[in-house]
Amino acid sequence: xxxxxxxxxxxxxxxxxxxxxxxxxxxxxxxxxxxxxxxxxxxxxxxxxxxxxxxxxxxxxxxxxxxxxxxxxxxxxxxxxxxxxxxxxxxxxxx
Numbered sequence: 001x002x003x004x005x006x007x008x009x010x011x012x013x014x015x016x017x018x019x020x021x022x023x024x025x026x027x028x029x030x031x032x033x034x035x036x037x038x039x040x041x042x043x044x045x046x047x048x049x050x051x052x053x054x055x056x057x058x059x060x061x062x063x064x065x066x067x068x069x070x071x072x073x074x075x076x077x078x079x080x081x082x083x084x085x086x087x088x089x090x091x092x093x094x095x
Contacts, residue, residue, distance in 0.1 A: 005060045005061070005064065006060060008064060009051075009055060009060045009063050009064040009067065010055075012051075012064055012067035012068060012071070013048070013051055013052065013055065013063070013067045015067070015071060015090075015091065016044065016047070016048050016051070016067045016070045016071045016074075017048060018091060019044075019071055019074050019075075019085075019091045019092065020041070020044060020045060020048060020074065022085055022086055022091055023041065023044075023074050023077075023078065023083040023084070023085050023092075024083060024084045024085075025037040025038060025041065025082065025083060025084075026081055026082060026083055026084045027081075027082065033081075033082065036077075036082060037077060037082035037083060040073050040074065040076070040077040040082055040083075041073075041074070041077070041083075043070070043073045044070040044071070044073040044074045045070070046070070047066045047067065047069050047070025047073065048066075048067065048070050050062075050066040050070075051063045051064070051065075051066035051067040051070065054066060074092070075092055075093055078092045078094050079092075079093070079094055
């Protein structure tokens, strides 16, 4: 079971890191929606950092939770149009 948790934690961490690389802020710069997108992006990046910290300290449960929360910020933002993201593939649930 520990091996399953480690594999899933690593997979979700990689998924979040890849999603952060692919997501770009969609609304025009200087608008309230662009500010909201930047906040969502910052939250996702912070959760990636937190997850990596937890993983380095062998706290896989909190690492997995952090990676999951981070991806949720990005995915929700993509669904409401805050981010331009790939429409195909495994990173986002926009289609």
